[in-house]
Amino acid sequence: MRRFARLLDRLLVTPSRNGKLALLADYFRTAPDPDRGYGLAALAGTLTLKSVKPALIRELVAERMDPILFQWSYDYVGDLAETVSLVWEPQGELYDVHLGETVEAMNALGRTEVRGFVRATLDRLDTSARFAFIKLVTGGLRIGISGRLARQALADAFARPVDEIEGVWHGVSPPYRDLFAWLEGRSPTLEFASPAVFRSPMLATPVGEGDLEKLDPADFAAEWKWDGIRIQLVRAGATCRLYSRSGDDISAAFPEVIADDTFEGVIDGELLVGGTSRGNAATRTFSDLQQRLNRKTVNRRLIDEYPAFIRAYDLLDEAGEDRRTLPFAQRRMRLEEAVHRLPHDRFDLSPLVPFSSWEELDRLRSVPPEPVIEGVMIKRRDSVYQAGRAKGPWFKWKRDPYNVDAVLLYAQRGHGKRSGYYSDFTFGLWRDGEAGQELVPVGKAYFGFTDAELEVLDRFVRENTIERFGPVRSVRAEAGFGFVVELAFEGIARSARHRSGVALRFPRIARLRPDKLPADADRLEVLEAMLPVSAE
Template sequence: MNRFADLLDMLAFTPSRNAKLSLLQDYFRTVPDPERGYALAAIARDLDIPAVKPAQLRELISARMDPELFGYSYDYVGDLAETIALAWPQRGAALAGRNDAPGLTEVVETLVKSSRREGPALVEGWLDRLDPPGRYGLLKLVTGGFRMGLSGRLIKQALAAFGNVNVNEIEELWHGLTPPYAELFAWLEGSGDKPVNASAAPFRPVMLSHAIDTKEFDKLDPADFVAEWKWDGIRVQATSERGISRLYTRTGDDISAAFPDLVDAISFEGALDGELLVARPSDGGIETGSFSDLQQRLNRKTVSARQLRDHPAFFRAYDVLQAGEEDLRAKPFFERRVRLESFVADLDLTRFDCSELLEFADWQDLAARRADPPFAVIEGVMIKRKAAPYLPGRPKGEWFKWKRDPFLIDAVLMYAQRGHGKRSGFYSDYTFGVWREPGELVPVGKAYFGFTDDELIEIDKYVRNNTIERFGPVRSVRAGVDKGLVFEIAFEGIARSSRHKSGVAMRFPRISRLRWDKPPAEADRLETLERMIDSAA
């Protein structure tokens, strides 16, 4: 377990993307099968260990140390696995000189076969045999709480670099592979054939865009491009083959189970690229819901009949990648677009439609359309070269996104919570609010990025010096008319929400800058946010 724990520790405290890639490649190179495969599955979140839950780990530590003391310790450390690993008191023989520490392979293969009754006892025994780093690795493994700045694509890029192959080959194979990936590593090391993709309806690596700098328009001929609205949903891929239909996110995560209503409506053989929305037919066409509506359906293991009825899933198609057995990705966009329109015309139009192409004479004309979209759920425009093939990754000069300028408000810091990983020693997750009545702040959002490391230290110091109440790991911070820290908050959209006390929900809020200069009394009021919603509507 110690090699796995060391990898987790180094990944968590290594900010550089290239350095993370090197760490992963070194691990794959020096650690044998099947251990490296189980480590890969764990950090890629493809390892399911149902035998142990976090609540059971709390019960284990509560039997060995005072629960109140553990609560204080957890509050300070900010991470359950790290706190238990450091505080775990051993029973029986001292750890020094023991050589029976379990390995990653033993732990995984034993737990996968174990029941929920057997799992906690196994973990307890292993904790007694491991030192603190090993205990940390074990607990991270069973909780799945990896926060190391690793995306699924970054992990696949590390595999591609390790085997000197194209990352797109890894992505197209991924959903047909199972831990501990012995065939995959054999191929990457040159000692075996490339695995056959046994998965029906595989994921196809997506083509991404670049945010456009307005100076670039001088170099681009508008006659070479088309434009369409950029909808505020999530980018997905709908694919069907041999009677199997799947829905993938842009990073290749299979989310079919969360959207059975849409998956059941897939009646084609092929693959479509598009936007997942909540929408339903209306007298004026298709009525598209807000991102807040879509959030009612995201990240759910089960979907109720009411959610299916009130928030029906809808697919707005941008591109067709495959039609039947014909791969269309090498064809230019304008040819694929013609095929897409005829392809979608044969589908269930209560679940599928085509993204509208926008007419524009020049870039100034498109800028005017971008500034005045017909629906609040539009966050800008996409600009695509007519001759562009569908290229995985982010090729230069082919697709551009031109998002609307973000909304900005001034809000007051109300609560702060400790972060995780390298931020576990800092208060780095912030709840902010605006004024509803004189002297009354109402929370309207949370943010945990947008500030520099130096600014994090300043905010953390402010939180510690101005804490007025404690609620477990959360600190209530002094915030009033005369005393408080003001944040300028940037966000991409806003909608009404019955789930929030304020009645509003922001889309992608982040801290734009710290307003040490601004008195909290001059922060924005809730009416300002409500007017933003009404104006957009």
């Protein structure tokens, strides 16, 4: 556990991607089995572990120290695992325990045995290992490591192409003994648990200034960029899986999409929500799709109310034949034939956008025909399908973001390296209330600012907190005093779940506006005027 804890400690204070990759690669090369396999699973989000509720951790701490003193400590530190690891007074001698043994022991516990096991484990571990253990068992391991980054580190550690790792990832399972044996050359082959494996996606680079000037529009095809989530549908024999762009298996949340058995191969596309369960003629907003995401199971009502379908972009495999080396134009023709044979209520084809000049395409992407379109994708007709984000074959040209000036209303501490800062913010706009002008929350943002700007925001929250609601702080926000930021977002939709009646897509802080008073911030009517006609 100490080795895994040291890894977490160093990852938390290492900001650079390359630095994190080096730390992970060293751990995967040097840690023993099965510890490194369980560590990989924890970092990549594939670990199945009997979870412990934070309330149990708090109850155990209350056995050792005054609850009020602990609450003050927790309020100051801002992170449960860090607070408990610091204040816990162990009883007995400290010694190390293996990560693999801990995970396997946890999963073998009966319901009544968990409390005693957690207490005893905390008593054996030092401060750093206690932090790692609590993060692990409470499911709070948020340290800026994605599954994709963990797989890239595996590729770096054993000098393998990341595509090769991606190609086998969903055919193996924790603690990955067979995977490491194969990577180290101790085993020539891998036995797959599932033949329906994920392929690394091809990504597009944003259009920058001057990128298109020297390119011939005739060499490129354009498609609309839809506001859903990028997916891969993979069917091999009787097995069908639906994967997100990062390679997460989301099949359980969309059983109707994977139900068809007339196609075998791999389709790259966008997962969207249609208008009714009888067809997908009206493409709905991302907020509708969110009703289906991150669910382990769905009921008939959800499927009928938010029917999902795939808008196909590309064909990567056809009946076991890899099509990625074919030019895009040829893959497109094969894709059209494949989609034509599929059920039209669950599959359709992403339409091409005719254009003859970059100026014409610029006009089209600025005023798309549907509100759920974010812009256009531009693809070389002769491009092969290659993993990663190579500049040149594919571009994405998004609509200009929306912007409003909003007022800071609430703040909450962040996680990981931000646990000591107020970095999750809620902002509001003005509207007419029963008692006059009032600020109503319109969105949350926790990125878009620099470290220096975070210091400014954090200081304002600490100096101007007026109320506390658990971990949330309400800050002073009046017409003549408060903090204004320029809030940027990609889209907007009606939402009955929000007090303001609207939901923002990808809100972020574009810049701080210390030059403005809250009285100068925008009104809710400004947002409502941005709503697409179909949302009215």
